[in-house]
Amino acid sequence: GTAQIGVTGLAVMGRNLARNFARNGYTVALHNRTASRTHDLVEQFGSEGSFVATETAEEFVAALERPRRLIIMVKAGDPTDAVIDEFAPLLEPGDVIIDGGNAHYADTRRREAKLREQGIHFVGTGISGGEEGALNGPSIMPGGSDESYESLGPMLEKISAKAADGSPCCTHIGGDGAGHFVKMVHNGIEYADMQLIAEAYDLLRHAAGYEPAKIAEIFRGWNTGRLDSYLIEITAEVLAHVDAATGKPFVDVVLDQAEQKGTGRWTVQIALDLGVPVSGIAEAVFARSLSGHADLRAVGAGLTGPSPADVGPLDAADAERFAAQVEQALYASKVVSYTQGFHQMQAAGAEYGWALDLGAIAGIWRGGCIIRAAFLDRITAAYAKDAALPSLLADEQFAAEIGAAQDAWRAVVSTAARLGVPVPGFSTALAYYDALRAPRLPAALTQGQRDFFGAHTYRRVDREGSFHTLWSRDRSEERS
Numbered sequence: 352g353t354a355q356i357g358v359t360g361l362a363v364m365g366r367n368l369a370r371n372f373a374r375n376g377y378t379v380a381l382h383n384r385t386a387s388r389t390h391d392l393v394e395q396f397g398s399e400g401s402f403v404a405t406e407t408a409e410e411f412v413a414a415l416e417r418p419r420r421l422i423i424m425v426k427a428g429d430p431t432d433a434v435i436d437e438f439a440p441l442l443e444p445g446d447v448i449i450d451g452g453n454a455h456y457a458d459t460r461r462r463e464a465k466l467r468e469q470g471i472h473f474v475g476t477g478i479s480g481g482e483e484g485a486l487n488g489p490s491i492m493p494g495g496s497d498e499s500y501e502s503l504g505p506m507l508e509k510i511s512a513k514a515a516d517g518s519p520c521c522t523h524i525g526g527d528g529a530g531h532f533v534k535m536v537h538n539g540i541e542y543a544d545m546q547l548i549a550e551a552y553d554l555l556r557h558a559a560g561y562e563p564a565k566i567a568e569i570f571r572g573w574n575t576g577r578l579d580s581y582l583i584e585i586t587a588e589v590l591a592h593v594d595a596a597t598g599k600p601f602v603d604v605v606l607d608q609a610e611q612k613g614t615g616r617w618t619v620q621i622a623l624d625l626g627v628p629v630s631g632i633a634e635a636v637f638a639r640s641l642s643g644h645a646d647l648r649a650v651g652a653g654l655t656g657p658s659p660a661d662v663g664p665l666d667a668a669d670a671e672r673f674a675a676q677v678e679q680a681l682y683a684s685k686v687v688s689y690t691q692g693f694h695q696m697q698a699a700g701a702e703y704g705w706a707l708d709l710g711a712i713a714g715i716w717r718g719g720c721i722i723r724a725a726f727l728d729r730i731t732a733a734y735a736k737d738a739a740l741p742s743l744l745a746d747e748q749f750a751a752e753i754g755a756a757q758d759a760w761r762a763v764v765s766t767a768a769r770l771g772v773p774v775p776g777f778s779t780a781l782a783y784y785d786a787l788r789a790p791r792l793p794a795a796l797t798q799g800q801r802d803f804f805g806a807h808t809y810r811r812v813d814r815e816g817s818f819h820t821l822w823s824r825d826r827s828e829e830r831s
């Protein structure tokens with residue numbers, strides 16, 4: 352065969368990825384369960400580069416140069432296993448299967464282990480950026496063996512997005528499921544970012560009393576500063592949009608029930624298993640879930656409490672001051688949610704033996720993906736200064752920035768509480784920050800309660816060992 356790469360699964364993502372490879376000068380073998388998709392691609396886009404259309408699995412494998420590299424871009428889950436089972440028997444040791452779908456990292460670990468027995472490299476690869484990114488340059492997060500990256504890496508780097516400094520948004524993440532794990536956390540952080548932006552909007556709308564068009568302007572202003580990011584940019588676009596049918600702001604005609612596909616939920620589920628507090632991501636997932644419970648919200652409509660309408664909008668000067676405070680609260684909360692997401696990756700690296708380069712991971716999110724942002728350079732810089740940074744909040748610059756933002760952050764959270772505007776993201780981030788700062792936590796009391804009802808024991812601040820108090824007897828203490 353002559354094709355340097357093959358793509359099987361030619362729906363939107365696979366088709367665009369195949370075109371991206373071809374536009375970058377690679378010969379691309381094409382395959383899809385339903386052959387018409389393959390022929391459609393060649394008919395419509397054949398002139399963009401060199402394609403080899405194939406119909407059967409045997410033809411597809413035969414079209415590939417050795418070692419063979421084939422990308423699976425089918426629906427995640429059972430279809431991925433079905434395709435692996437179809438192709439694996441046709442492959443030889445040294446060949447590389449890349450799964451570019453949104454697989455759960457545990458599935459990737461299982462598939463990698465199984466194919467490794469056959470000498471086949473299985474590279475679970477996170478790909479972010481949707482169909483646009485797949486065509487013009489996504490952020491790419493490949494896991495799998497070091498050896499597989501040697502032959503595959505340069506091709507993936509070539510088709511990836513490029514950051515402002517020209518570096519590719521692709522790096523070898525780590526062994527087996529590391530790529531899909533990191534892609535999952537990326538999505539979790541995306542949920543948190545979106546929730547924080549939504550809360551900022553809600554406060555500007557209801558506490559400051561601004562209209563969506565004005566808020567769009569404010570976001571455009573923020574987008575020239577430290578919050579410069581794709582999500583802030585598109586938020587301004589959405590807020591400025593007017594519904595053609597009604598002439599109302601678009602955001603006012605959309606049903607306020609957010610949906611989700613599940614990667615945010617995975618991030619939180621796994622964080623619970625790893626024992627990592629990712630409260631910002633969790634609140635974002637819960638906020639979407641709560642929004643969808645129309646029944647509960649109907650109950651809530653009858654509950655008493657303050658509302659911004661009782662207070663009325665702020666006067667112009669106060670509204671402007673408040674908007675500046677919201678920017679600070681948003682930035683500080685964002686730093687906290689990235690801190691939590693990076694903690695989760697660090698913990699997973701230790702759990703699964705992945706040597707994750709957290710600075711490089713921030714680096715490849717600078718282009719192509721949904722959370723691309725100027726801010727990521729700062730994270731890369733923090734890890735460049737100290738690769739073993741225990742937390743992003745241990746970085747002097749982040750700590751100083753949050754320190755400077757905190758008065759405004761506290762003012763915003765208390766204003767929200769006073770007016771009855773829900774800000775789960777802002778307030779959980781602040782609670783995390785304050786919990787880390789606290790010289791003593793009430794966890795001591797929790798331990799006492801656990802010992803009381805379940806003899807779960809506790810440790811003391813002044814002596815080594817585990818202790819139990821004989822609560823139902825004379826309340827003397829024994830070593831356990």
Ligand code: NBP
Binds near residue numbers: 360433452480481
């Ligand atoms: P879909 O997720 O809609 O999957 C459609 C493709 O899967 C078609 O090629 C279909 O073949 C194939 N397929 C199915 Br379904 N069952 C199969 C089976 N049993 N055997 C062989 N092929 C099977 O496509 P997509 O939206 O392009 O996404 C592809 C992957 O990329 C997914 O894992 C997705 O989660 C991931 N992803 C998507 C995005 C995005 O923005 N859409 C972003 C990043 C990653 P057919 O044509 O014969 O039905």
